[in-house]
Amino acid sequence: MWDMDLSVFKNALSAVLVALCGVVGCTNGLPPEPPRTLQIQQTWELKPGDTLAGHRIIGGLGDISIALSGDKTLYAPLDGRLQPHSPDCVIFSSEELPIYLFRLCGVQNPHWGQIRSREKLGTANILNLAVLNRLSDGKWAFVEPSKQIIEQMLQPPNTAFMPTP
Amino acid sequence: MFLNQLPKIAKQKLEPMLVGGFLLAAASLMLFSLSEPTARVRPVNPALFCEEMVLPKAQLSGEQLAKLLTVPEPAARTKVQEILKQPYCRLPSLSVRVGAITDRDAYPLAFDPQTWLVVLYEGENYVGYGFKRF
Known part of the structure; x- marks a missing residue:
């Protein structure tokens, strides 16, 4: 009873x-997810979110710009966490890969918080993606992202490389 | 006569208090379990994230972890492997930036098996570590 x-x-x-x-x-x-702040080593004069001659800057030096087709969905390349960063950009980080950060600008409908590998991160029409590498002084530096890691963010789980059997 | 009645009065008042207390405790336990489902201990299933098993008995002691934390990044891969010995398993290697493959070894902590240390190498360099919580 x-x-x-x-x-x-x-x-x-x-x-x-x-x-x-x-x-x-x-x-x-x-x-709600707290914003992720970071110090970038390269201090470019124009960064995403800046304004020039009344126009908004949506990408910067170090970004790869991708026009997404199809359902315009982005996927987590591995288990990690999505946090807000600036009005236009979000940060994806992973405790399995703490020496890299992914800065994604132009993401809509972001899925904040813990995300499993291959789950949806959000959507984008034009994605500006930067990969940052942690330096020994704790600052972050732009590095050239590999095709494989970008592909894992763009391809739905059934067609992309699956990290676990 | 008064003394004989005292336990009966006490007993009468005690019953509803006990029932009420039990209900309150049950309700707060359920509230706690509903609001913090991740706080419960679940067995870790390494097959979900390991790509290659190496040494299923491997565990990292506090002493080994303390030694690792004194090693600056980057350092020689062999120096770190000497401290940590064989991992439990390897996570899939990743190509994140052009020209580098990141290898990832995983060790459960002996003093906290729900937490795993992930050690990162690129080429012959140890480049960092992270803690994966389950």
Whole structure:
């Protein structure tokens, strides 16, 4: 009898929590992702987010610009975390690969927080992608991204290289 | 006479308190488990992230970890491998930047098996480490 009462209580509580999340827009009750800040070694004069002659800069030196076709979806290249960075850009990082960061500018509908490998990161019409490498002083430097890692972000899971059998 | 009645009165008041206390405890336990589902300990399934098993008995001691943390990055791959010995498994190697392949060895921590150390090498260099939580 106790078991039945408790399960009813638990279901009712879950329903209330789900309803609350629907109203206030929470994700599993977790707090929103904090922005990721970083210091880039190369200090270019123009960066994404800057304005010049009244026009917005959406990419910079060190970015690869990609016009996405099809369903315009981006995928996580490995297990990691997506965090806000600036009004136009987000940062994808991974505890399995902490010496690199992926700066993605132009991402829409970002899936903030922990993301499993090959899950959706968001969508983009024009993606400006930069790969940053951690230096010994803690700053980050632009490096040339490999075709393989970019492909893993662009190809849906069934056609892309699968890292685990 | 009064003394004889005291335990009975106490017993009568105690029962609803016990039931109420039990309900409160059960409710708070359930609230806790609902709000923090990741806090529960789950067995780690290495097959989900390992590409190649090396030494399934391998575990990293606190002493080995402390030694690793004193090694500056980059360092010689052999120097770090001497400290850490054989890994539990290898994660898939990655090509992130042109001209470099990142090899990744993984070790469960002996004092916290839900946390794994991932050690990164590029060529003959040790280039960094990270902790993967399960």
